[in-house]
Amino acid sequence: MTPNRNPEMAFEDALEELEGIVETLERGEPALAAALARYERGVHLLAHCQGLLDGAERTVALLTSVDAAGEPTTAPFDATATADRPLPDAPKARASRSVATDDGIPF
Template sequence: MEPELEFEAALNELERIVGNLEGGEPALADALAKYERGIHLVARCQNLLDGADRTVALLSGVDANGQPLTTPFDTTATADRDRADSPAPKTPKTPKLNDGIPF
């Protein structure tokens, strides 16, 4: 059994496979084997990303002993905050009759 690839190595190999398949792999059997390898690499990358996501935590304070308090990272929390922080789109001001426009 081969050792599990690091994320970057798996992604690089996946990009090479996609390039080969997009370029028109000459033999069907080779193309299918590369496709299967690509599916394995996608699963590997997703597992690594899921693991990284579970290890990310937000510092939420410090306890009485000075130890950091953390909470799991919630990607939806920042998305909601970003939407709330962005200003509402401004509607253009409709000029009034004789609003500095000579007739």
């Protein structure tokens, strides 16, 4: 097997081929030389898929606000912006009690 020479290979096609390689290697079917060649091909496919995912991540934009004209303003996606960020506390329910006259009952 040769490394991926097609930089235009679709993510889905590369992932499908990579999954097939993993299944074949997990079954232990190929001889050692063939297994090593498939493993090498898998590494190239994995790098290709990761590159496509990185490129897609850079193109994702987040809506940050709306300007005075009602047009959305966006910012580039930052995956680290929410990493290890504590979750906000749930809003506390406000008790809605009506103010009662003091009738001597504590509740």
